[in-house]
Amino acid sequence: MAVVQISCTPLGEGNGGLSKFVAGCLKLVQESGLTYQLTPMGTILEGELDEIFALVRKMHESPFNAGALRVSTLIKIDDRRDREHTMAGKMRSVQERLEQND
Amino acid sequence: MAVVQISCTPLGEGNGGLSKFVAGCLKLVQESGLTYQLTPMGTILEGELDEIFALVRKMHESPFNAGALRVSTLIKIDDRRDREHTMAGKMRSVQERLEQND
Amino acid sequence: MAVVQISCTPLGEGNGGLSKFVAGCLKLVQESGLTYQLTPMGTILEGELDEIFALVRKMHESPFNAGALRVSTLIKIDDRRDREHTMAGKMRSVQERLEQND
Protein backbone atom coordinates (compact mmCIF):
# COMPACT_ATOMS: atom_id res chain seq x y z
CA MET A 1 0.00 0.00 0.00
CA ALA A 2 1.22 3.50 -0.76
CA VAL A 3 0.99 6.84 1.01
CA VAL A 4 0.93 9.70 -1.51
CA GLN A 5 0.87 13.47 -1.09
CA ILE A 6 -0.50 15.64 -3.87
CA SER A 7 -1.01 19.35 -4.40
CA CYS A 8 -2.45 20.89 -7.58
CA THR A 9 -1.65 24.57 -8.02
CA PRO A 10 -3.07 26.67 -10.86
CA LEU A 11 -0.59 29.30 -12.05
CA GLY A 12 -1.60 32.81 -13.10
CA GLU A 13 -4.92 32.53 -11.27
CA GLY A 14 -6.71 33.81 -8.25
CA ASN A 15 -4.49 36.70 -7.14
CA GLY A 16 -2.91 34.27 -4.73
CA GLY A 17 -6.14 32.81 -3.33
CA LEU A 18 -6.46 29.22 -4.43
CA SER A 19 -8.94 27.66 -2.00
CA LYS A 20 -11.61 27.34 -4.72
CA PHE A 21 -9.31 25.06 -6.69
CA VAL A 22 -8.24 23.06 -3.63
CA ALA A 23 -11.89 22.48 -2.71
CA GLY A 24 -12.58 21.20 -6.25
CA CYS A 25 -9.74 18.67 -5.95
CA LEU A 26 -10.84 17.63 -2.48
CA LYS A 27 -14.35 16.84 -3.68
CA LEU A 28 -12.85 14.27 -6.06
CA VAL A 29 -10.91 12.76 -3.15
CA GLN A 30 -14.06 12.49 -1.04
CA GLU A 31 -15.96 10.85 -3.91
CA SER A 32 -13.15 8.30 -4.40
CA GLY A 33 -13.72 6.68 -1.02
CA LEU A 34 -9.95 6.48 -0.40
CA THR A 35 -8.55 7.21 3.05
CA TYR A 36 -7.13 10.73 3.05
CA GLN A 37 -5.89 13.58 5.21
CA LEU A 38 -6.10 17.23 4.19
CA THR A 39 -3.09 19.23 5.39
CA PRO A 40 -2.16 22.91 4.96
CA MET A 41 0.32 21.89 2.22
CA GLY A 42 -1.56 19.22 0.26
CA THR A 43 -3.74 16.15 0.48
CA ILE A 44 -2.34 12.82 1.63
CA LEU A 45 -3.90 9.68 0.14
CA GLU A 46 -3.54 6.06 1.23
CA GLY A 47 -4.40 2.95 -0.76
CA GLU A 48 -3.51 0.79 -3.73
CA LEU A 49 -1.25 2.69 -6.09
CA ASP A 50 -3.34 2.10 -9.22
CA GLU A 51 -6.42 3.56 -7.55
CA ILE A 52 -4.36 6.51 -6.33
CA PHE A 53 -2.91 7.12 -9.81
CA ALA A 54 -6.41 7.20 -11.31
CA LEU A 55 -7.52 9.73 -8.69
CA VAL A 56 -4.38 11.86 -9.06
CA ARG A 57 -4.96 12.02 -12.83
CA LYS A 58 -8.50 13.35 -12.22
CA MET A 59 -7.37 15.81 -9.55
CA HIS A 60 -4.78 17.33 -11.88
CA GLU A 61 -7.56 17.93 -14.43
CA SER A 62 -9.84 19.64 -11.92
CA PRO A 63 -8.30 23.17 -11.97
CA PHE A 64 -8.40 23.15 -15.80
CA ASN A 65 -12.11 22.31 -15.62
CA ALA A 66 -12.50 25.30 -13.30
CA GLY A 67 -10.87 27.64 -15.83
CA ALA A 68 -7.13 27.46 -15.18
CA LEU A 69 -4.77 27.54 -18.19
CA ARG A 70 -1.70 26.18 -16.42
CA VAL A 71 -1.45 23.79 -13.49
CA SER A 72 1.58 22.78 -11.44
CA THR A 73 1.03 19.47 -9.66
CA LEU A 74 3.45 17.96 -7.14
CA ILE A 75 3.13 14.28 -6.21
CA LYS A 76 5.26 12.45 -3.65
CA ILE A 77 4.83 8.69 -3.39
CA ASP A 78 6.05 6.69 -0.38
CA ASP A 79 5.52 3.03 -1.29
CA ARG A 80 6.69 0.27 0.99
CA ARG A 81 6.15 -3.42 0.29
CA ASP A 82 7.89 -5.30 3.09
CA ARG A 83 5.07 -4.64 5.55
CA GLU A 84 1.79 -2.80 5.99
CA HIS A 85 2.23 0.89 5.24
CA THR A 86 -0.39 3.41 6.30
CA MET A 87 -0.62 7.05 7.37
CA ALA A 88 -1.56 5.97 10.90
CA GLY A 89 1.32 3.48 11.06
CA LYS A 90 3.86 6.08 9.97
CA MET A 91 2.65 8.52 12.63
CA ARG A 92 2.71 5.79 15.31
CA SER A 93 6.32 4.79 14.48
CA VAL A 94 7.56 8.35 14.96
CA GLN A 95 5.53 8.79 18.14
CA GLU A 96 7.02 5.60 19.63
CA ARG A 97 10.54 6.78 18.82
CA LEU A 98 9.91 10.13 20.47
CA GLU A 99 8.72 8.39 23.63
CA GLN A 100 11.73 6.05 23.68
CA ASN A 101 14.07 9.01 23.52
CA ASP A 102 12.42 10.78 26.43
CA MET B 1 4.62 34.69 7.30
CA ALA B 2 5.46 31.47 5.54
CA VAL B 3 4.13 27.93 5.72
CA VAL B 4 6.87 25.41 4.90
CA GLN B 5 6.86 21.63 4.58
CA ILE B 6 10.08 19.69 5.09
CA SER B 7 11.07 16.05 4.99
CA CYS B 8 14.62 14.79 5.56
CA THR B 9 15.25 11.27 4.25
CA PRO B 10 18.53 9.41 4.78
CA LEU B 11 19.41 7.21 1.79
CA GLY B 12 21.00 3.77 2.13
CA GLU B 13 19.92 3.51 5.76
CA GLY B 14 17.52 1.69 7.97
CA ASN B 15 16.22 -1.07 5.70
CA GLY B 16 13.29 1.17 4.92
CA GLY B 17 12.48 2.13 8.52
CA LEU B 18 13.26 5.77 9.06
CA SER B 19 11.30 6.76 12.15
CA LYS B 20 14.48 7.12 14.23
CA PHE B 21 15.67 9.87 11.88
CA VAL B 22 12.26 11.56 11.71
CA ALA B 23 12.11 11.67 15.51
CA GLY B 24 15.56 13.29 15.62
CA CYS B 25 14.42 16.03 13.25
CA LEU B 26 11.18 16.53 15.15
CA LYS B 27 13.02 17.10 18.41
CA LEU B 28 14.75 20.08 16.79
CA VAL B 29 11.35 21.41 15.69
CA GLN B 30 9.97 21.10 19.20
CA GLU B 31 12.99 22.88 20.66
CA SER B 32 12.60 25.75 18.16
CA GLY B 33 9.29 26.86 19.59
CA LEU B 34 7.86 27.38 16.09
CA THR B 35 4.26 26.36 15.36
CA TYR B 36 4.30 23.03 13.53
CA GLN B 37 2.21 20.07 12.42
CA LEU B 38 3.62 16.57 11.96
CA THR B 39 1.99 14.74 9.03
CA PRO B 40 2.59 11.26 7.58
CA MET B 41 4.60 12.86 4.76
CA GLY B 42 6.64 15.54 6.52
CA THR B 43 6.60 18.33 9.04
CA ILE B 44 4.85 21.62 8.32
CA LEU B 45 6.32 24.74 9.92
CA GLU B 46 4.83 28.22 10.26
CA GLY B 47 6.67 31.43 11.05
CA GLU B 48 9.13 34.03 9.87
CA LEU B 49 11.11 32.68 6.94
CA ASP B 50 14.53 33.44 8.40
CA GLU B 51 13.73 31.48 11.56
CA ILE B 52 12.41 28.62 9.45
CA PHE B 53 15.52 28.60 7.26
CA ALA B 54 17.75 28.37 10.34
CA LEU B 55 15.69 25.43 11.64
CA VAL B 56 15.59 23.68 8.25
CA ARG B 57 19.38 23.94 8.02
CA LYS B 58 19.69 22.20 11.42
CA MET B 59 17.09 19.56 10.56
CA HIS B 60 18.95 18.59 7.39
CA GLU B 61 22.10 18.05 9.49
CA SER B 62 20.32 15.81 11.99
CA PRO B 63 20.39 12.49 10.06
CA PHE B 64 24.13 12.98 9.38
CA ASN B 65 24.68 13.42 13.12
CA ALA B 66 22.80 10.13 13.61
CA GLY B 67 25.12 8.30 11.21
CA ALA B 68 23.67 8.78 7.72
CA LEU B 69 26.09 9.31 4.82
CA ARG B 70 23.58 10.73 2.37
CA VAL B 71 20.44 12.76 3.02
CA SER B 72 17.69 13.80 0.62
CA THR B 73 15.74 16.80 1.91
CA LEU B 74 12.62 18.20 0.27
CA ILE B 75 11.42 21.69 1.23
CA LYS B 76 8.30 23.39 -0.09
CA ILE B 77 7.76 27.03 0.85
CA ASP B 78 4.37 28.76 0.53
CA ASP B 79 5.01 32.43 1.31
CA ARG B 80 2.26 34.99 0.99
CA ARG B 81 2.72 38.66 1.83
CA ASP B 82 -0.57 40.35 0.95
CA ARG B 83 -2.28 39.11 4.11
CA GLU B 84 -1.84 36.90 7.16
CA HIS B 85 -0.85 33.40 6.11
CA THR B 86 -1.05 30.51 8.56
CA MET B 87 -1.67 26.76 8.55
CA ALA B 88 -5.01 27.29 10.31
CA GLY B 89 -6.03 30.02 7.85
CA LYS B 90 -5.26 27.84 4.85
CA MET B 91 -7.35 24.98 6.26
CA ARG B 92 -10.22 27.36 7.08
CA SER B 93 -10.31 28.80 3.53
CA VAL B 94 -10.69 25.36 1.99
CA GLN B 95 -13.31 24.33 4.56
CA GLU B 96 -15.37 27.46 3.81
CA ARG B 97 -15.24 26.73 0.08
CA LEU B 98 -16.38 23.17 0.62
CA GLU B 99 -19.35 24.36 2.64
CA GLN B 100 -20.30 26.99 0.03
CA ASN B 101 -20.37 24.30 -2.63
CA ASP B 102 -22.66 22.01 -0.64
CA MET C 1 1.40 19.06 -23.69
CA ALA C 2 3.03 18.59 -20.31
CA VAL C 3 6.59 18.80 -19.04
CA VAL C 4 7.10 16.44 -16.10
CA GLN C 5 10.09 15.77 -13.85
CA ILE C 6 10.38 12.44 -12.06
CA SER C 7 12.88 10.87 -9.69
CA CYS C 8 12.49 7.38 -8.19
CA THR C 9 14.60 6.79 -5.09
CA PRO C 10 14.83 3.40 -3.35
CA LEU C 11 15.17 3.79 0.44
CA GLY C 12 17.36 1.54 2.58
CA GLU C 13 19.38 0.45 -0.46
CA GLY C 14 22.72 0.87 -2.03
CA ASN C 15 24.77 2.51 0.73
CA GLY C 16 24.00 5.79 -0.93
CA GLY C 17 24.86 4.72 -4.49
CA LEU C 18 21.72 4.62 -6.58
CA SER C 19 22.90 4.79 -10.19
CA LYS C 20 21.89 1.17 -10.84
CA PHE C 21 18.28 2.06 -10.06
CA VAL C 22 18.39 5.30 -12.05
CA ALA C 23 19.71 3.43 -15.08
CA GLY C 24 16.85 0.92 -14.80
CA CYS C 25 14.30 3.74 -14.84
CA LEU C 26 16.04 5.48 -17.71
CA LYS C 27 15.89 2.36 -19.88
CA LEU C 28 12.10 2.48 -19.60
CA VAL C 29 12.17 6.14 -20.66
CA GLN C 30 14.31 5.33 -23.69
CA GLU C 31 11.98 2.49 -24.70
CA SER C 32 8.93 4.78 -24.42
CA GLY C 33 10.03 6.97 -27.30
CA LEU C 34 9.03 10.12 -25.39
CA THR C 35 11.23 13.21 -25.56
CA TYR C 36 13.29 13.40 -22.38
CA GLN C 37 16.26 15.03 -20.68
CA LEU C 38 18.31 13.35 -17.97
CA THR C 39 19.51 15.83 -15.33
CA PRO C 40 21.58 15.35 -12.14
CA MET C 41 18.34 15.56 -10.11
CA GLY C 42 15.84 13.55 -12.15
CA THR C 43 14.49 12.87 -15.60
CA ILE C 44 12.34 15.42 -17.44
CA LEU C 45 9.69 14.06 -19.79
CA GLU C 46 7.65 15.88 -22.43
CA GLY C 47 4.47 14.68 -24.11
CA GLU C 48 0.81 13.89 -23.69
CA LEU C 49 -0.03 13.52 -20.03
CA ASP C 50 -1.69 10.12 -20.33
CA GLU C 51 1.39 8.65 -22.00
CA ILE C 52 3.59 10.21 -19.34
CA PHE C 53 1.40 8.84 -16.53
CA ALA C 54 1.67 5.32 -17.99
CA LEU C 55 5.46 5.65 -18.14
CA VAL C 56 5.74 7.14 -14.65
CA ARG C 57 3.72 4.23 -13.26
CA LYS C 58 6.21 1.77 -14.83
CA MET C 59 9.25 3.77 -13.69
CA HIS C 60 8.06 3.73 -10.08
CA GLU C 61 7.83 -0.08 -10.29
CA SER C 62 11.35 -0.46 -11.66
CA PRO C 63 13.35 -0.24 -8.37
CA PHE C 64 11.00 -2.82 -6.79
CA ASN C 65 11.73 -5.15 -9.70
CA ALA C 66 15.43 -4.62 -8.99
CA GLY C 67 15.03 -5.65 -5.34
CA ALA C 68 14.06 -2.51 -3.43
CA LEU C 69 11.49 -2.80 -0.63
CA ARG C 70 10.60 0.87 -0.39
CA VAL C 71 10.61 3.53 -3.09
CA SER C 72 10.15 7.29 -2.78
CA THR C 73 9.05 8.85 -6.06
CA LEU C 74 8.73 12.59 -6.66
CA ILE C 75 6.78 13.85 -9.68
CA LYS C 76 6.34 17.47 -10.69
CA ILE C 77 3.95 18.24 -13.53
CA ASP C 78 3.97 21.54 -15.41
CA ASP C 79 0.96 21.43 -17.73
CA ARG C 80 0.02 24.43 -19.83
CA ARG C 81 -2.89 24.44 -22.27
CA ASP C 82 -3.09 27.96 -23.66
CA ARG C 83 -0.18 27.40 -26.03
CA GLU C 84 2.51 24.92 -27.03
CA HIS C 85 4.53 23.88 -24.02
CA THR C 86 7.85 22.10 -24.43
CA MET C 87 11.19 21.77 -22.66
CA ALA C 88 12.91 23.67 -25.48
CA GLY C 89 10.26 26.43 -25.41
CA LYS C 90 10.64 26.92 -21.66
CA MET C 91 14.42 27.22 -21.97
CA ARG C 92 14.09 29.66 -24.88
CA SER C 93 11.69 31.95 -22.96
CA VAL C 94 14.13 32.30 -20.08
CA GLN C 95 17.07 32.84 -22.42
CA GLU C 96 15.22 35.64 -24.26
CA ARG C 97 14.41 37.34 -20.96
CA LEU C 98 18.03 37.19 -19.88
CA GLU C 99 19.14 38.81 -23.13
CA GLN C 100 16.50 41.57 -22.85
CA ASN C 101 17.77 42.43 -19.40
CA ASP C 102 21.38 42.74 -20.50
Next chain:
Amino acid sequence: MAVVQISCTPLGEGNGGLSKFVAGCLKLVQESGLTYQLTPMGTILEGELDEIFALVRKMHESPFNAGALRVSTLIKIDDRRDREHTMAGKMRSVQERLEQND
Protein backbone atom coordinates in the same frame (compact mmCIF):
# COMPACT_ATOMS: atom_id res chain seq x y z
CA MET D 1 29.25 18.96 -1.25
CA ALA D 2 25.56 19.17 -2.08
CA VAL D 3 23.57 19.17 -5.31
CA VAL D 4 20.37 21.19 -4.92
CA GLN D 5 17.48 21.87 -7.27
CA ILE D 6 15.35 24.96 -6.78
CA SER D 7 12.35 26.47 -8.53
CA CYS D 8 10.63 29.68 -7.41
CA THR D 9 7.10 30.10 -8.76
CA PRO D 10 5.02 33.24 -8.19
CA LEU D 11 1.32 32.42 -7.80
CA GLY D 12 -1.45 34.59 -9.22
CA GLU D 13 0.95 36.26 -11.65
CA GLY D 14 1.80 36.38 -15.29
CA ASN D 15 -1.16 34.65 -16.89
CA GLY D 16 0.92 31.52 -16.91
CA GLY D 17 4.08 33.06 -18.34
CA LEU D 18 6.77 33.14 -15.70
CA SER D 19 10.04 33.51 -17.60
CA LYS D 20 10.53 37.07 -16.32
CA PHE D 21 10.66 35.74 -12.75
CA VAL D 22 12.88 32.78 -13.66
CA ALA D 23 15.34 35.14 -15.35
CA GLY D 24 15.45 37.30 -12.20
CA CYS D 25 16.33 34.28 -10.08
CA LEU D 26 18.91 33.09 -12.56
CA LYS D 27 20.72 36.42 -12.48
CA LEU D 28 21.30 35.88 -8.76
CA VAL D 29 22.68 32.42 -9.49
CA GLN D 30 25.08 33.79 -12.08
CA GLU D 31 26.27 36.51 -9.69
CA SER D 32 26.89 33.91 -6.96
CA GLY D 33 29.67 32.21 -8.89
CA LEU D 34 28.35 28.76 -7.90
CA THR D 35 28.35 25.95 -10.46
CA TYR D 36 24.82 25.57 -11.83
CA GLN D 37 22.71 24.05 -14.57
CA LEU D 38 19.45 25.58 -15.80
CA THR D 39 16.88 22.92 -16.73
CA PRO D 40 13.29 23.22 -18.02
CA MET D 41 12.04 22.42 -14.49
CA GLY D 42 14.36 24.40 -12.24
CA THR D 43 17.93 25.37 -11.53
CA ILE D 44 20.43 22.88 -10.14
CA LEU D 45 23.17 24.24 -7.88
CA GLU D 46 26.36 22.57 -6.67
CA GLY D 47 28.55 23.62 -3.77
CA GLU D 48 28.86 24.01 -0.05
CA LEU D 49 25.46 23.84 1.57
CA ASP D 50 25.77 27.06 3.55
CA GLU D 51 26.58 29.03 0.40
CA ILE D 52 23.66 27.37 -1.38
CA PHE D 53 21.27 28.17 1.47
CA ALA D 54 22.28 31.83 1.35
CA LEU D 55 21.64 31.91 -2.41
CA VAL D 56 18.34 30.03 -2.14
CA ARG D 57 17.14 32.54 0.46
CA LYS D 58 17.89 35.39 -1.97
CA MET D 59 16.31 33.60 -4.94
CA HIS D 60 13.07 33.07 -3.04
CA GLU D 61 12.94 36.84 -2.39
CA SER D 62 13.46 37.74 -6.04
CA PRO D 63 9.86 37.31 -7.34
CA PHE D 64 8.57 39.43 -4.41
CA ASN D 65 11.02 42.17 -5.41
CA ALA D 66 9.57 41.91 -8.93
CA GLY D 67 6.02 42.46 -7.67
CA ALA D 68 4.69 39.00 -6.73
CA LEU D 69 2.49 38.72 -3.63
CA ARG D 70 2.82 34.97 -3.17
CA VAL D 71 5.71 32.67 -4.05
CA SER D 72 5.87 28.87 -4.02
CA THR D 73 9.46 27.62 -3.82
CA LEU D 74 10.47 23.97 -4.09
CA ILE D 75 13.95 22.92 -2.96
CA LYS D 76 15.38 19.42 -3.20
CA ILE D 77 18.75 18.78 -1.54
CA ASP D 78 20.89 15.74 -2.36
CA ASP D 79 23.79 15.83 0.10
CA ARG D 80 26.33 13.04 0.23
CA ARG D 81 29.34 13.06 2.56
CA ASP D 82 31.08 9.72 2.02
CA ARG D 83 32.69 10.85 -1.23
CA GLU D 84 32.84 13.70 -3.73
CA HIS D 85 29.36 14.55 -4.95
CA THR D 86 28.88 16.70 -8.03
CA MET D 87 26.39 17.13 -10.88
CA ALA D 88 28.94 15.77 -13.35
CA GLY D 89 29.73 12.78 -11.12
CA LYS D 90 26.05 11.88 -10.77
CA MET D 91 25.56 11.99 -14.54
CA ARG D 92 28.71 9.90 -15.13
CA SER D 93 27.59 7.17 -12.68
CA VAL D 94 24.30 6.70 -14.51
CA GLN D 95 26.01 6.75 -17.91
CA GLU D 96 28.45 4.05 -16.82
CA ARG D 97 25.60 1.85 -15.57
CA LEU D 98 23.74 2.25 -18.86
CA GLU D 99 26.82 1.16 -20.78
CA GLN D 100 27.39 -1.86 -18.51
CA ASN D 101 23.85 -3.02 -19.16
CA ASP D 102 24.21 -2.81 -22.92
